[in-house]
Amino acid sequence: MDLSETTEHHGDGSRTPRPGNLTPSPPRSRAGSGNGKRTLDEKGRLWKEDEGEVARLMRTVDFAARKHTCQRRKDLDQTPYINHPIAVSNFLSSTGITDVRVLQAAILHDTVEDTPTTIEEIAEHFGPDVARIVQECTDNPNLSGQGAKAEQVRSAPHKSKEAQQVKLADKLHNLESIRRAPPVGWGVRRVQAYFIWAKQVTDICGPSHPALAKRLQRLYETAYTEIDGKYIPCHPEVCGPLLEEEKSRIDKRLHHLKKGEKPCPMPIFF
Numbered sequence: 001m002d003l004s005e006t007t008e009h010h011g012d013g014s015r016t017p018r019p020g021n022l023t024p025s026p027p028r029s030r031a032g033s034g035n036g037k038r039t040l041d042e043k044g045r046l047w048k049e050d051e052g053e054v055a056r057l058m059r060t061v062d063f064a065a066r067k068h069t070c071q072r073r074k075d076l077d078q079t080p081y082i083n084h085p086i087a088v089s090n091f092l093s094s095t096g097i098t099d100v101r102v103l104q105a106a107i108l109h110d111t112v113e114d115t116p117t118t119i120e121e122i123a124e125h126f127g128p129d130v131a132r133i134v135q136e137c138t139d140n141p142n143l144s145g146q147g148a149k150a151e152q153v154r155s156a157p158h159k160s161k162e163a164q165q166v167k168l169a170d171k172l173h174n175l176e177s178i179r180r181a182p183p184v185g186w187g188v189r190r191v192q193a194y195f196i197w198a199k200q201v202t203d204i205c206g207p208s209h210p211a212l213a214k215r216l217q218r219l220y221e222t223a224y225t226e227i228d229g230k231y232i233p234c235h236p237e238v239c240g241p242l243l244e245e246e247k248s249r250i251d252k253r254l255h256h257l258k259k260g261e262k263p264c265p266m267p268i269f270f
């Protein structure tokens with residue numbers, strides 16, 4: 001565990017009683033086995049300074065899930081929004097990223113942009129390192145539409161390696177989602193414009209995490225989607241001919257849709 005980070009939690013003081021606030025009785029319990037002594041507060045929660053990485057990640061997922069509770073994605077199935085940040089974090093952890101602050105920032109990356117959460121709240125609960133990465137992944141609230149998109153391209157080279165890694169995974173999941181099921185109302189031009197713009201961002205961020213960059217490149221070269229009965233290449237400039245496996249993936253989805261079924265089960269990307 002990164003001890004420098006656990007010390008950052010001392011500033012919290014709001015939810016987890018500090019040692020001085022506890023009754024003078026000895027620690028009430030031990031959590032887990034083989035992890036040494038872990039002190040619990042009166043609600044049976046670990047003190048933050050005793051919190052291991054797994055507990056910290058679960059607390060982060062719980063926080064993000066509460067913040068995104070009422071939100072849905074833009075796809076036909078109206079997927080719960082929280083699926084997106086969890087998938088982004090999973091893309092990172094399953095491709096070798098072990099820095100728990102990056103995995104936490106991935107889980108939290110849309111909380112400030114898309115919910116009333118503040119950066120100060122993120123810093124209070126998760127420390128300044130996580131807050132800094134989340135801040136870097138948050139669009140300037142004074143910009144929207146094309147302005148915000150242009151700013152993502154402009155600012156990408158100046159972001160930290162950690163923020164660039166989150167950006168790569170974020171874009172990868174959005175692109176995979178569009179390929180699988182474009183947001184309701186998106187036509188060919190909007191899908192292709194999104195792919196063209198996303199590639200500008202991910203080409204800049206690519207060196208921060210080559211495994212994801214490689215995967216993105218393959219996506220740009222092979223991804224098709226179906227709109228109004230036509231198979232369209234998602235990235236019009238980079239995409240090659242329609243591959244058989246891509247066609248049968250789309251046909252399978254159309255078959256389910258025609259039968260009025262939900263195209264679930266969701267594909268598992270890793």
Ligand SMILES: Nc1nc2c(ncn2[C@@H]2O[C@H](COP(=O)(O)OP(=O)(O)O)[C@@H](OP(=O)(O)OP(=O)(O)O)[C@H]2O)c(=O)[nH]1
Pocket residue numbers: 072073074075110113144145170173174175177178182183194
């Ligand atoms: N592909 C996809 N995107 C969805 C879906 N539901 C919500 N979104 C969000 O919508 C944005 C893409 O739609 P746009 O029309 O390009 O963006 P805007 O609504 O924010 O202007 C993405 O944000 P972004 O700005 O591109 O990325 P981020 O940096 O904010 O995460 C993505 O997070 C969905 O079902 N599929």
